[in-house]
Amino acid sequence: EEHLVESGGGLVQAGGSLRLSCAASGFTFANYAMGWFRRAPGKERERVACISSSNGATYYADSVKDRFTISSDNAKNTLSLQMNGLKPEDTAVYYCAARAFCSAPGGHEVWGQGTLVTVSS
Numbered sequence: 001e002e003h004l005v006e007s008g009g010g011l012v013q014a015g016g017s018l019r020l021s022c023a024a025s026g027f028t029f030a031n032y033a034m035g036w037f038r039r040a041p042g043k044e045r046e047r048v049a050c051i052s053s054s055n056g057a058t059y060y061a062d063s064v065k066d067r068f069t070i071s072s073d074n075a076k077n078t079l080s081l082q083m084n085g086l087k088p089e090d091t092a093v094y095y096c097a098a099r100a101f102c103s104a105p106g107g108h109e110v111w112g113q114g115t116l117v118t119v120s121s
Helices: none
Strands: 003-007 010-013 018-025 033-039 046-051 058-060 068-073 078-083 092-099 115-120
Touching (some): 003 092, 018 033, 018 092, 018 115, 046 068, 058 068
Parallel strands (some): 010 115
Antiparallel strands (some): 046 058
C-alpha cells in the first residue's frame, strides 16, 4: 500500500524556522512530482511548493517564495520543506503529496495525513 507520512510540525514563534519531512513507502518516489500543500482554518487547500519529477524544477506559492525551500532525496524516498521566517498566517495543516504533475491535479495521487504547524505572534 502506498503511504506518505509527514513529520516536523509544531509550535513556533513568528520569525522562527521549522523543517518538515515526508517519508514515502510502497511506491517509487522518483516517478512522481512531490509537493507540499496546506490548509488553514476556514480556507481552501493551497499548493505551497512542488518539485517536478521530470527535471527537478521547483515551484512556490508567492506567499512563501524566498522563505520556504523544497527538496527531495530520491534515494531515501523523502521530501523536505525548510520553512524560515515563519509568519502567523503560515499556520495550517501541511500535507505532502505525490502526483503526476506539479502544474495541475489529476491522475494517481497519494496524500499524507498532515502535520500541524502553528506560528504564534
